Amino acid sequence: MADGNTHVAGKSFYEEGTTKKSTGITSWLFSTDHKRIGLMYLVTITAFFFVGALFGVLMRLELMAPGETIMGAQEYNTLFTLHGVIMIFLFIIPGIPAIFGNFFLPLQLGAKDVAFPRLNLLSYWIYLIGSVLVILSLFMQGGPIDTGWTFYVPYSVRTTTSVSLPLFAAFVLGFSSILTGLNFIVTIHRMRAPGMNFFRMPLFVWSTYATAWIQVIATPVVGITILLVIIERSFGVGIFDPALGGDPILFQHLFWIYSHPAVYIMILPAMGVVSEIIPTFSRRTIFGYTPIAMSSLAIAFVGYLVWAHHMFTSGMSDTSRVIFSLLTYIVALPSGVKVFNWVATMYKGSIDPKPPFLWVMSFVFLFSIGGLTGLVLGSITADIHVHDTYFVVSHFHYVMFGGTGTIVFAAMYYWFPKMFGKMYNIKWANINALFYIIAFNVLYFPKFIMGYQGMPRRYYDYLPEFADLQMLSTIGSWIMFATLVSIFLNLFLAIKKGKKAHNNPWGGVTLEWQTSSPPPLLNFDREITVNHEPYDFSQLKELDYESK
Amino acid sequence: MSQSNGAVVNHVHRDDFGAKLGMWVFLFTEVLLFGGMFLVYAVYRFQFPDLFKLAALELNTGLGTFNTIVLLTSSLTMVLAIVAIQKNKKNLSLFYLASTIGFALVFMVVKYFEWSAKFSHGIYPGSEELLNRQNGEILFFGLYFVMTGLHAFHVIIGVIIIAFLMVFVYKNKIVHDNYVKLENGGLYWHLVDLIWIFLFPLFYLIH
Numbered sequence: 221m222a223d224g225n226t227h228v229a230g231k232s233f234y235e236e237g238t239t240k241k242s243t244g245i246t247s248w249l250f251s252t253d254h255k256r257i258g259l260m261y262l263v264t265i266t267a268f269f270f271v272g273a274l275f276g277v278l279m280r281l282e283l284m285a286p287g288e289t290i291m292g293a294q295e296y297n298t299l300f301t302l303h304g305v306i307m308i309f310l311f312i313i314p315g316i317p318a319i320f321g322n323f324f325l326p327l328q329l330g331a332k333d334v335a336f337p338r339l340n341l342l343s344y345w346i347y348l349i350g351s352v353l354v355i356l357s358l359f360m361q362g363g364p365i366d367t368g369w370t371f372y373v374p375y376s377v378r379t380t381t382s383v384s385l386p387l388f389a390a391f392v393l394g395f396s397s398i399l400t401g402l403n404f405i406v407t408i409h410r411m412r413a414p415g416m417n418f419f420r421m422p423l424f425v426w427s428t429y430a431t432a433w434i435q436v437i438a439t440p441v442v443g444i445t446i447l448l449v450i451i452e453r454s455f456g457v458g459i460f461d462p463a464l465g466g467d468p469i470l471f472q473h474l475f476w477i478y479s480h481p482a483v484y485i486m487i488l489p490a491m492g493v494v495s496e497i498i499p500t501f502s503r504r505t506i507f508g509y510t511p512i513a514m515s516s517l518a519i520a521f522v523g524y525l526v527w528a529h530h531m532f533t534s535g536m537s538d539t540s541r542v543i544f545s546l547l548t549y550i551v552a553l554p555s556g557v558k559v560f561n562w563v564a565t566m567y568k569g570s571i572d573p574k575p576p577f578l579w580v581m582s583f584v585f586l587f588s589i590g591g592l593t594g595l596v597l598g599s600i601t602a603d604i605h606v607h608d609t610y611f612v613v614s615h616f617h618y619v620m621f622g623g624t625g626t627i628v629f630a631a632m633y634y635w636f637p638k639m640f641g642k643m644y645n646i647k648w649a650n651i652n653a654l655f656y657i658i659a660f661n662v663l664y665f666p667k668f669i670m671g672y673q674g675m676p677r678r679y680y681d682y683l684p685e686f687a688d689l690q691m692l693s694t695i696g697s698w699i700m701f702a703t704l705v706s707i708f709l710n711l712f713l714a715i716k717k718g719k720k721a722h723n724n725p726w727g728g729v730t731l732e733w734q735t736s737s738p739p740p741l742l743n744f745d746r747e748i749t750v751n752h753e754p755y756d757f758s759q760l761k762e763l764d765y766e767s768k
Numbered sequence: 769m770s771q772s773n774g775a776v777v778n779h780v781h782r783d784d785f786g787a788k789l790g791m792w793v794f795l796f797t798e799v800l801l802f803g804g805m806f807l808v809y810a811v812y813r814f815q816f817p818d819l820f821k822l823a824a825l826e827l828n829t830g831l832g833t834f835n836t837i838v839l840l841t842s843s844l845t846m847v848l849a850i851v852a853i854q855k856n857k858k859n860l861s862l863f864y865l866a867s868t869i870g871f872a873l874v875f876m877v878v879k880y881f882e883w884s885a886k887f888s889h890g891i892y893p894g895s896e897e898l899l900n901r902q903n904g905e906i907l908f909f910g911l912y913f914v915m916t917g918l919h920a921f922h923v924i925i926g927v928i929i930i931a932f933l934m935v936f937v938y939k940n941k942i943v944h945d946n947y948v949k950l951e952n953g954g955l956y957w958h959l960v961d962l963i964w965i966f967l968f969p970l971f972y973l974i975h
Contacts, residue, residue: 402794
């Protein structure tokens with residue numbers, strides 16, 4: 221059935237495209253193949269990730285010593301805004317769904333492509349246009365945006381910097397996100413291989429499904445909010461202007477109605493990847509498949525009802541604050557369900573600590589710190605003390621970078637052999653994981669302490685008593701950046717001259733491991749029928765697995 | 769073995785149900801887009817009930833009613849265009865699609881006269897006349913221009929979509945046994961209609 225030799229005979233999707241010519245830049249830019257589109261996202265998103273990371277390093281450099289070090293207040297305001305906008309809208313929201321979702325969703329479903337391949341290409345183009353608009357806005361009259369990535373009114377309406385264009389860019393990027401989500405929903409409903417019912421879908425598919433619904437439901441609300449700010453800047457309608465009867469707090473509500481669910485757009489696909497990697501490297505079926513699948517939907521649902529916990533100090537009735545605080549605690553429960561099930565999966569498993577698994581362990585560690593400090597922020601009294609301090613910044617980076625960011629690397633290490641048909645240097649990858657977790661904690665943990673001591677966020681200067689911890693954090697940023705470059709080099713060299721990878725190097729049993737590496741244009745060389753549960757390792761014997 | 773021989777692979781995948789499912793999900797996002805606006809409207813109506821009533825008196829209910837009838841009729845012609853193509857009557861379908869565009873343009877022209885009448889009375893966002901009024905009225909007209917403007921934008925998009933559909937019908941890309949594109953265009957057009965059905969009472973009728 222599935223022995224390696226028959227696959228080698230077929231052409232991979234690199235050699236065969238959907239366009240007339242199968243090589244050259246146009247064969248990529250106009251390709252409707254989900255795998256090529258996924259790789260195009262990979263290239264673009266990686267580029268923006270390094271730009272965003274560079275801005276982060278520059279901010280840390282400014283904060284190395286008290287007073288003005290390398291830039292003034294205005295440049296600093298611009299940098300933290302751009303760091304936020306790039307990392308949020310261009311890296312972490314599209315990150316896992318657009319790269320790995322596009323590449324692996326159809327493969328895991330046993331489908332030939334997504335439901336709407338041309339719409340998929342359009343999503344990429346819209347993403348590209350949005351990102352170009354972000355870059356263009358840097359050179360507009362008035363200078364780059366300095367509002368922070370949350371675009372709070374009234375400042376975003378009053379500032380003379382170029383706000384409307386980056387806002388419009390965020391609107392455009394939202395459109396891309398909606399179309400990707402829509403495509404995935406229809407793909408999951410309509411393109412599953414025969415025999416693959418909903419409860420035989422891999423958990424990455426489940427989490428992508430929940431994510432897609434959030435993308436579809438939440439993004440239009442921020443879309444209209446952003447449009448209203450642009451309209452407000454251009455025409456002065458007064459919807460957010462108290463002088464004309466409007467209410468700036470209403471902006472915060474509308475903004476967070478999207479942007480809180482958006483953090484689940486960021487984290488849910490990452491949790492899906494974790495649910496793939498842990499069974500594969502524990503050689504054990506996932507513990508609690510249904511609870512994990514359902515907890516994704518629960519997170520997506522409850523995630524809608526917690527937005528006002530961003531606004532505990534903005535002026536709200538005590539009743540609503542208590543309710544939103546309670547709901548915030550409740551949303552932690554499904555995440556807890558996942559973590560316990562992951563741990564139970566590893567129990568008595570035959571654990572093989574390859575790089576993807578090590579990165580997932582880093583995730584569990586960092587994300588737990590991020591999650592637990594989230595509870596500190598969720599309780600009203602504690603939040604009022606640490607509101608708008610480094611504590612929030614640190615919590616956010618632990619869950620977003622330590623959570624989703626770490627999993628972007630884990631997913632990369634896990635699926636890299638399938639995507640490129642090459643294997644990277646495993647020892648190098650392990651060392652990178654070690655340096656990553658050290659750098660991460662040196663960079664961000666001091667911020668918890670500084671935040672607790674009252675260091676406010678978004679300041680380019682600080683009191684002398686914070687100097688030591690700020691210095692420590694800055695040193696962490698250098699180790700981090702070096703590690704990121706090292707990760708990139710390892711993978712880049714592997715693409716160039718890595719060893720050829722086996723079709724199933726890790727012993728995975730989901731469908732993407734049952735085709736060649738890299739897969740052929742139509743994903744499989746045979747018709748797929750599914751008669752197993754997704755993590756049934758008893759089928760590993762009959763599969764083409766390279767055991768050592 | 770690879771299933772394809774040539775360099776260009778046409779894996780034809782037709783799934784009408786899937787296409788319509790996608791369209792419904794898209795319409796869902798449209799409802800939520802306008803939902804944000806309706807939420808803002810609800811908040812300010814609750815805050816300034818009397819001033820909203822006062823301001824609403826200045827809108828021309830007659831023209832609003834006329835436009836409602838026009839838009840409802842255009843939805844009817846849209847449905848008739850689909851029925852015509854199902855019965856394999858290409859020219860009839862083209863006629864109905866053209867009438868839908870015609871009604872849409874009538875709607876836009878009436879809208880144009882309504883807006884320019886307001887402008888000539890000095891009522892537009894940021895105008896001196898409007899800024900001298902009370903807050904609730906400023907917000908009412910602000911919302912009126914934003915929401916009907918956003919709706920009008922959707923009407924224009926709809927006209928472009930229907931124009932493309934006419935080309936597809938003309939070139940036999942949409943035929944009696946493959947007309948899901950037309951149905952999806954129709955769904956979009958009904959949504960535009962439906963949103964107006966809510967805008968009309970909220971701005972013109974509730975006094």
